[in-house]
Amino acid sequence: MQVPAFDITRQNETLKPSLENVFQTVLQHGHFILGDEVRKFEEQMAAFVGTEHAITVANGSDALLLSLMALGIGPGDEVIVPSFTFFATAGSVSRVGAVPVFVDVTAKDYNIDPEAVRRKITSKTKAVIPVHLFGMPAKMDQLMQLASEYNLSIIEDAAQALDTVSGGNLVGNIGTLGCFSFFPTKNLGCFGDGGMVTTNRGDLAERLRMLRVHGTRRKYYHELLGINSRLDTLQAAFLNIKLPHVKNWIEKRRQIAAFYRQELAEISEIQLPAEDSGHSYNQFTIQVAEREQLREFLAAEGISSTVYYPLSLHLQPVFASLGYRQGDFPVSEELTTKVLSLPMFPELNPEEQAYVIEKMKEFYRRKH
Known part of the structure; x- marks a missing residue:
C-alpha cells in the first residue's frame, strides 16, 4: 500500500464541479486583481476568525513581512522569534532591517517558551512572533501578559493553524495581528500561494491595504513604501468554495x-x-x-x-x-x-x- 504524507487531489476532486464553476465565472468577468471574490473572502474570513478586519496578501511570508511594516518595525528594532519554526518567521524580521532575536521552545508542544521570551526583552524589543506550530496553540495568555507589561506587539504566525483555539478564541484574533497562509498543504489551501493578515485595529488594516499595493490609496499616488502583494481573484474564488x-x-x-x-x-x-x-x-x-x-x-x-x-x-x-x-x-x-x-x-x-x-x-x- 502507498500512503502519502499529504494528498490535496482527493479534497479537490470532491469539490471539482464547484471549483470549475467559479473558474468559469472569474474567466468570464475578467477582474483578476482584487475582484469581488477577494472582498467576499476577506469578509468571510474576518467572520470566521472573529476579527474586525481581514486583508488578503500574496502568501503567508508576505503576511508576516507586511505586518512588521504596518507596525513600523525596522532598523534598530528587535523582534523575538522561536528558533524551531519555518524560515519566514525570522526571515521577515531581517527583511525589514530589524534583528530577529531567537529563543528556545518547549519540548512538549514545540512552541515558543514565554519565560525564554521574558529573558530576551530589551529596550529595543518591539514585537514577539509566536508560532502556532503544526496547529498547536502557543501559550497566548502568558505572551499577551508580557506584551501588556512591556508594551509589545504580538504577531501571531498562524500559517499552520486556521481554526486552532487558544483560551476560547480562535488564533489570529488574540494578538495585535494574525498571519495566515493558504499554501496547498495548510488547513485551508488554495491552488498556489495565498496569505492573509487579520486584526481588530482599523489603523493597521488601512496601512496593510495600502502596503500591499505599493503604499497607495489612489492609483499612482504613493503615500507609503509598500510592495506588490495581492491575492489573485481566482485563488479567492477557490477559497470561497473551500472555507465552509x-x-x-x-x-x-x-x-x-x-x-x-x-x-x-x-x-x-x-x-x-x-x-x-x-x-x-x-x-x-x-x-x-x-x-x-x-x-x-x-x-x-x-x-x-x-x-x-x-x-x-x-x-x-x-x-x-x-x-x-x-x-x-x-x-x-x-x-x-x-x-x-x-x-x-x-x-x-x-x-x-x-x-x-x-x-x-x-x-x-x-x-x-
Whole structure:
C-alpha cells in the first residue's frame, strides 16, 4: 500500500464541479486583481476568525513581512522569534532591517517558551512572533501578559493553524495581528500561494491595504513604501468554495490524531505531540530517537513522512552574522534530530492510517 504524507487531489476532486464553476465565472468577468471574490473572502474570513478586519496578501511570508511594516518595525528594532519554526518567521524580521532575536521552545508542544521570551526583552524589543506550530496553540495568555507589561506587539504566525483555539478564541484574533497562509498543504489551501493578515485595529488594516499595493490609496499616488502583494481573484474564488468545509476538515484531522494517539501510546519509544483540545493538527508530529531508521523503514513500506524542520533557525547559514552557536537552544536543536510528521490530511482513510500504525508497531517489534 502507498500512503502519502499529504494528498490535496482527493479534497479537490470532491469539490471539482464547484471549483470549475467559479473558474468559469472569474474567466468570464475578467477582474483578476482584487475582484469581488477577494472582498467576499476577506469578509468571510474576518467572520470566521472573529476579527474586525481581514486583508488578503500574496502568501503567508508576505503576511508576516507586511505586518512588521504596518507596525513600523525596522532598523534598530528587535523582534523575538522561536528558533524551531519555518524560515519566514525570522526571515521577515531581517527583511525589514530589524534583528530577529531567537529563543528556545518547549519540548512538549514545540512552541515558543514565554519565560525564554521574558529573558530576551530589551529596550529595543518591539514585537514577539509566536508560532502556532503544526496547529498547536502557543501559550497566548502568558505572551499577551508580557506584551501588556512591556508594551509589545504580538504577531501571531498562524500559517499552520486556521481554526486552532487558544483560551476560547480562535488564533489570529488574540494578538495585535494574525498571519495566515493558504499554501496547498495548510488547513485551508488554495491552488498556489495565498496569505492573509487579520486584526481588530482599523489603523493597521488601512496601512496593510495600502502596503500591499505599493503604499497607495489612489492609483499612482504613493503615500507609503509598500510592495506588490495581492491575492489573485481566482485563488479567492477557490477559497470561497473551500472555507465552509474547514470546520469539518479540522474535525477529521482531530479524529485521525486521536486514533494515532490511541494506537501509538503503547510504544514507549515514541513521544506523542502535546494534547490540546484546540489543536487543529495541520501536522501530527512525533519525536523518536531513531528517526532516520524509522523513516527509511516506512518509506520502504510505501509510507511517506516528513521532517519539519531539520535545522534550527539560529544555526542557518544566513543568520551566522548574529553570532549564535550550537548548544544555544538545546530543545530546538534536539527536536531537529527527533521530529517526524506522519501522514495527516482530512481525506486519509482508515485503512491507510491503520497500515501506518501497523508498520510503526512492526518497526519497534523488530527492534526488540
